Amino acid sequence: MLSIGVRYLLRILPILLLPPISTAYLLSAIGLRERLYAPLYVFISFLSLPCGLVLIVQWSDYCDKRQARKLDAVLPPRVKDSTIGSRNTMHSMIDNFQNGYFGENLTEWARLYGPVFNLRIMFENRMFTTEPEHIKSILSTNFNGFEKGSHFRFQFGSLLGTGIFNVDDELWKFHRGISRPFFTKERISNLQGYARHSDRALARLTERLQSGYAIDFQDLASRYTLDWATDFLFGVNVGSLESILPYPAASRMNAPQSMLTPADAFVQSFSAAETAASMRTRFGPVWPLLELRRDKVKQHMSVVYDFVDPIVRAAVERNRNREPEQKASNEEELTFLDYLVQHTQDMTILRDATLNMLVAGRDTNSFLLSASIYGLAENPYVLSRLRTEILDAFGPTGTPTFQDLRALKYLRAVLNETMRMWPPVPINIRKSKEAALWAPVAPGQKPICVPARTKVSFSVLLMHRRKDLWGPDADKYDPDRFLDTDERYTKYLAPNPYIFLPFNGGPRMCLGSEVGYDQATFFLVKLLQAVSEIALAPDAQPPESVPTWKGREKVWFTSHINMYYKGGLWVRMKRADGMEG
Known part of the structure; x- marks a missing residue:
């Protein structure tokens, strides 16, 4: 039986071969194949693959921006990463999992970009949030707009x-x-x-x-x-x-x-x-x-x-x-x-x-x-x-x-x-079925657009430790904050129970x-x-x-x-x- 990786490669292989084959056919159709040195002809044909991928990524970004404009919303800020495929971001996720304090890199990005941002890895967008209203939308108020999705079943199918x-x-x-x-x-x-x-x-x-x-x-x-x-x-x-x-x-x-x-x-x-x-x-x-x-x-x-x-x-x-x-x-x-x-x-x-x-x-x-x-x-x-x-x-x-x-x-x-x-369960994953709107993170701002078929991640661990939601002592272990006689309970948790999930x-x-x-x-x-x-x-x-x-x-x-x-x-x-x- 073929491995999961080989089956995936066979599934995407036709897509990967389409640009080189199409380019080779075009060069032949316009009569350039005979005029080009054979290795150069092959090189130009396969050069179309990265060029095609760039066009696909740019087109996807354009469609996302168009969806946001149509909804009079904005896209979340994207974590800055100049490496191809956001390799630095990917390495940060791997290193944190293996060697770091859990979620420290996500906390730092939240400090830089706010409680919601686009964590892009290998050209794939992943909206990340610790905002209670966004998590409430995913889990409750817009429950039918989000799903585990085929990507989750594929990743965890061998396990669950x-x-x-x-x-x-x-x-x-x-x-x-x-x-x-x-x-x-x-x-x-x-x-x-x-x-x-x-x-x-x-x-x-x-x-x-x-x-x-x-x-x-x-x-x-x-x-x-x-x-x-x-x-x-x-x-x-x-x-x-x-x-x-x-x-x-x-x-x-x-x-x-x-x-x-x-x-x-x-x-x-x-x-x-x-x-x-x-x-x-x-x-x-x-x-x-x-x-x-x-x-x-x-x-x-x-x-x-x-x-x-x-x-x-x-x-x-x-x-x-x-x-x-x-x-x-x-x-x-x-x-x-x-x-x-x-x-x-x-x-x-x-x-x-x-x-x-x-x-x-x-x-x-x-x-x-x-x-x-x-x-x-x-x-x-x-x-x-x-x-x-x-x-x-x-x-x-x-x-x-x-x-x-x-x-x-x-x-x-x-x-x-x-x-x-x-x-x-510190982090959870979903996928949007269609374009969704999340509440703005500050008054006067536009709502946030989550494009259709986009992965979203949310962390209750990071939300549970936000000082603006739990008070300046949010990083301190103190059970009293959950007693209804404590002023922190009245100030933070009672009016917004979705900060605790x-x-x-x-x-x-x-x-x-x-x-x-x-x-x-x-x-x-x-x-x-x-x-x-x-x-x-x-x-x-x-x-x-x-x-x-x-x-x-x-x-x-x-x-x-x-x-x-x-x-x-x-x-x-x-x-x-x-x-x-």
Whole structure:
């Protein structure tokens, strides 16, 4: 089977050959072929290729300007780059992803050009914005004017397939309709799953504390959320918490790769696939040419499918053995996957839907818990105040009810502030279906034109850190800003709720947002009943994951599809009974 890069090259080859062939034919038609030295004839013919590309780019720019004039609007300012194909811009995107503080280059461009600008890579326009009204338009008020688009499906098809995060229109509505019944209050208010899996996670945490070694909390959270997600969504607990937890590299106690469990292998391979898919976006439209030999995402997916396929086949078999009257009578007892199997037998759709729901149930919640621990480790006052709220409500051993979870106002503020500083999905991508208008960024200015069929990117991470939207202390971690008694809440957030979008907004808003809150709240309650102090363990952090910057986060946060900590989040904790780890 041809690689994704070769298929792309074959698709564009006729377009690339058209100018040279047309020029050669023209030279022959006017009688110049016989008069020209043969190599010169070939050279002139192929010279038409770059000339043709220049004309195409100029024509595209002219059409965009004409659309803007027709709408009495302006185009966003373009990031200045004199290199051919804006190679410097592309290299900046790649270098920031691999070596820099996440989004620092975008922040600098926003400082130079304003909150909306044209980030052009390899002759392709990409409108970038951190303006709340623009993001609201994309997600809500002009929802039908934007889509994920064929380019997104092409880039992420090897990873997400036909799942809910990678489709539009009827297939998206199908996935959304299937998923919605599994996030009703009746289903998510059952805390037994949280209790069962958090108890096991905290037992593993205690074992590590007693051993005297630091623990990679991101790894623990990943295992906890994976076990919970597979149990809740698919009726199968994959038992990743039963595996050997990683030790600091210096301890030389880590198990060899050959001893990885299927769950561990899945996590590693899927993370590698996510990174490879994310890198494609940094290269603009030419990324397939870098994958002529092989699909760099697909090479990791066989291990992922080995993990997911048995779960799908088990659900198909359960459905096959279920009597018709059982299918109609016990719908409330069905898992998400059982319910999906009743609506389609397409194995590709079943596998892709399963994988997409794992992304939603594991990746985002895992990072929310990890980032919360980082925020508490770096802000002991917040940790102390949060423990006081928890102990006042439940004592050292009490278990919260579903209603109790919603009553912990300071804990909710801590989670909100964590997601303001480090939203699980920091950047999102769409494509305009037709020309769209965005509100001007300042009074008296003309609206901004987004030409038809143009890629648009928006960053809630950068929006969450804008000082004009959140106040002069926007770069400070302070949960109080989310309490309605705080003047910053009244001044900034209350009149403009779209400045805070940790779970997206509009019709594509995350169905599991309240599940994310509840899961993190329950886990933190049980954790902080047992733990009184949390501190980073820089000696355990892998050297290659130690940040190169100063005065900012002390661990290296980055993103593929979702945010994560490079090298993990290594911490030590002091238990409430005085034992350290």
